[in-house]
Amino acid sequence: MPSYNAPVKDMNFVLNEVLNISKYSNLPGFTDITPDLVAAILEEGAKICENELAPLNLSGDREGCTRHEDGSVTTPKGFKEAYHKFVEGGWVGLSDSPDYGGQGLPHVLAFCVEEMMVSSNMAFAMYPGLSAGARAAIEAVGSDAQKQKFLPPMVAGEWTGTMNLTEPHCGTDLGMLRTKAEPESDGSYNISGTKIFISSGEHDLAENIIHLVLARLPDAPDGVKGISLFIVPKFNVNDDNSLAERNGVVCGSIEEKMGIHANSTCVLNFDSAKGFLLGEANKGLKAMFIMMNAARIGVSVQGYGLSEVAYQNAVEYANDRIQGRSLTGVKAADKAADPIIVHPDVRRMLMNAKSFNEAARAAALWCAMLVDLSHKAETEEERQSADDIVSLLTPVMKGVFTDRGYEFATSSQQVYGGHGYVAEWGMEQFVRDARITQIYEGANGIQALDLVGRKLPAHGGRGIQAFFKLVGRFLSDNKDNEKLAVFTTTLSAALSDLQTATMWLMQNAMTNPDNAGAGSTPFMHLFGHVLLGFQWAQMAKISVEKLDNGTDDPTFFEDKLITGRYYMKRRLPETKSLLAELEAGAEDVMALDAANF
């Protein structure tokens, strides 16, 4: 069975050394955030993930969820007990507002716990995970009465939430959706329609499930401008918040999927279900995007979270498994063969994953910090500029981190040779679980389009200009630091490629929008490299300073420099070929007649 050790040390490093979060103690929720408190929370989070969730991952995958004839769903053995421990520990409402019973801690801390949950049990993590998105939407656009009614039990974990967007004939193109909402005389709505791919759509973990459902009012305009968002509880809720009769929403079936077997992915049939308008009529898509953006950043955490746990197990196997001898002479003379970690190609696979995981974690936590600042910073200007960067980075992180997550779950499986293909080792599960992260919450191609079509040009390019300035300032500040030369020269080349690519898009997408479409995925990955390279350069700077000034843990910082150099020298040059792919343009992509593929 695979094992998991939460990377608490690395998280502490990012939070305290890289982000220096204690300097934000003037902001709400950050007041008591000392390195000691951070460490204590992370260690408690690690405990529940390592001890309660991880042991259920393989068995949960094997057993899956069971739908009964009445439409009820049982989660795998042990999930209910683990969920209750999770709730009792107060983990659900970690970063929710104290107004609704949350602990009001920074998002940046909740992200660390989220990573641990995903690494230990991705299918489990999705039950509270989807719920967090639903809470965010209710908090953002709900009426005071709705917030008071629904948020406290959801923050407490007694109730969970879902997102209901997709229908059989429409996913990306929500303008086509058909679920209907007819107004009733009591101010509620009568909801009818079929939703598919509803994660955590029905289960036995919580007393009630609050479905957020996109539907059309009778007089709604066509397309996305006629979509409204509704609250549809599984059980209707009395005025005193006690549960009333079952609402008209039933799980019609559970999808048989490639992975995340322990999460119930439901077809939900809404048949005259009682619903309540959430936010403004016909503005449902906007509200849904509040959930969606939070969810997309959450999925990016799933990308490196799965890569991390797969990597950890591959490292253990590579140190354990003896096979063949080192190319430079016997290393373990007392054994019949050397551990396979002596082989450069095995190390290549491990270093690829390690150099990604650590930089992705740094990037995501930076982004989480910016999410906090976008809500809590003192000036509108600070909040705005934080939000600009978050908006810009969201599709990059979702697309790139999940593509890489799948890649490194796969290469970590590869370290096991044939054993990696066998279910009992658990490595193939990481790959199957990772695969969905590239697809849901907007397939990665949609992230790339969102990036080049919406986020780049937003506010006259304010976000991308700010990002270029940040990286550029780092480079100019450190251009004479010889100890950082490897980092600054490679990052500078990659940044230049990204700037060239951005310019190319501006010039060529105007003449032919297909040039933007054909270059969107290479551009997104090019951006991802610069984002990760930038993290490494910053972490290298801190490591050099630590080593120069004396530290009681020099190995940690020396290893950071090695891992960073690996990324800058061996991974970052991919920007060159991505730029070439982009600059080849749309012509050969679009030339073939659709019938001739």
Add this chain to the structure above:
Amino acid sequence: MPSYNAPVKDMNFVLNEVLNISKYSNLPGFTDITPDLVAAILEEGAKICENELAPLNLSGDREGCTRHEDGSVTTPKGFKEAYHKFVEGGWVGLSDSPDYGGQGLPHVLAFCVEEMMVSSNMAFAMYPGLSAGARAAIEAVGSDAQKQKFLPPMVAGEWTGTMNLTEPHCGTDLGMLRTKAEPESDGSYNISGTKIFISSGEHDLAENIIHLVLARLPDAPDGVKGISLFIVPKFNVNDDNSLAERNGVVCGSIEEKMGIHANSTCVLNFDSAKGFLLGEANKGLKAMFIMMNAARIGVSVQGYGLSEVAYQNAVEYANDRIQGRSLTGVKAADKAADPIIVHPDVRRMLMNAKSFNEAARAAALWCAMLVDLSHKAETEEERQSADDIVSLLTPVMKGVFTDRGYEFATSSQQVYGGHGYVAEWGMEQFVRDARITQIYEGANGIQALDLVGRKLPAHGGRGIQAFFKLVGRFLSDNKDNEKLAVFTTTLSAALSDLQTATMWLMQNAMTNPDNAGAGSTPFMHLFGHVLLGFQWAQMAKISVEKLDNGTDDPTFFEDKLITGRYYMKRRLPETKSLLAELEAGAEDVMALDAANF
């Protein structure tokens, strides 16, 4: 359920136009090979694959194989009947020697049928597939008596064969294997030990199974120089070839795997089983490599075979599924949305697969032709130089084509969005099935090491020099052809990168062998790009000639040029970043202490 249409037209194009196989009519087996006969065989092969094997692929995956208490194994519903049709059609012995009842047709034709089998039902294809490897080993090193006894029923498909290498503690490093062979007074051997991961190890398709087993004689030297190869039939065989009593080899369990569920991957327990030495004592590894090399080329076919069928289904879905509108204006005004094939990023995924599949097919069939020439060409020099190229290309094709096969099975699944993740569409099965091809018959990292460590330096670099010369000659012959300029300029740049990389390896592997190990996988993929780019350049030249000289099917050749240009302009520049990765050397790969990963 996924569909499959064998790419007969493209196979005919490669066989007749690119390889011009009718010019080899002076060679045995090629005498009657006219374009008409080729077409007839391919069409018959397509029929059985499309109509008998493909419909069993999804159901076979779901049902899997069943091991009974007595160790017997039942294949999924329909497999037995399909196998019998396959045998009756004479498909097993297509390229086997007529001396043993085979049809003696060229390997290059058998490769086409192999591709169709893999595309339609990979798990099924492995039953006759493994058997072909076993026949090759018996034919190469068996005594006349052994050949007469075992080959006719194996060629007829009445018996199948297996390869038994791996043991729980040793896979790549066969020097550690422990299975014992004790000589008996009657000249046979008493075989005891446990083998794992034995594909098609036990099943109900054939009357008998001939296991080829690596084991150690009592007085054998340590390591790989003490390994011998044995024939161990499931049922002992009487002098008249009728079956005698059951031999001491039993399937102890079937592995629960990520994919290829319909192929029985067995743990085989040999307990005083009767075996017969095959080839010379202590030279078993050499004999095994005869099987292994044939098997590796076969696995490379699995790489593009799975990419092809996944691609075909993605194309169908992309033409069918409507969602969103084209960036350049509405394309299907009569529908609520455009088919998703209008979106450049969807086309990018499809073109990536298509431009790989067609070039990989051309490369593999060229290699298959060289396999034929290495056996049948008139002069020793011709046979030798064909064998040099086959040896060189085998690890490149196995490693690169299976890495790409997995990549494009995955991206074809991605075209389906959420539906691709759901089992009933069959796309996730292609991904799970494709995953094993990167692992078995030598994990791809081993292929890369074989390439840089053995194949490059073999015979003083004769193979690689010959390959450089071939590509170089094509480039100089066509340097003034303006219609080929896109192809020759890009291929020339890629070839130059490969030559630089080869030189770098020669210079830097001497000083530190880890430089070769750390660069082996990037080098293999760099080589793969040049190999595929070379195929496109040759196919482009033919297409230009056809179009210049007038053809009744101009669209076919115009589409070849589009697809080829796509590869050369968007894929081939990856050689730049692979070269940079290689040239970064081993330093940062090896720097981390094994305990600090």
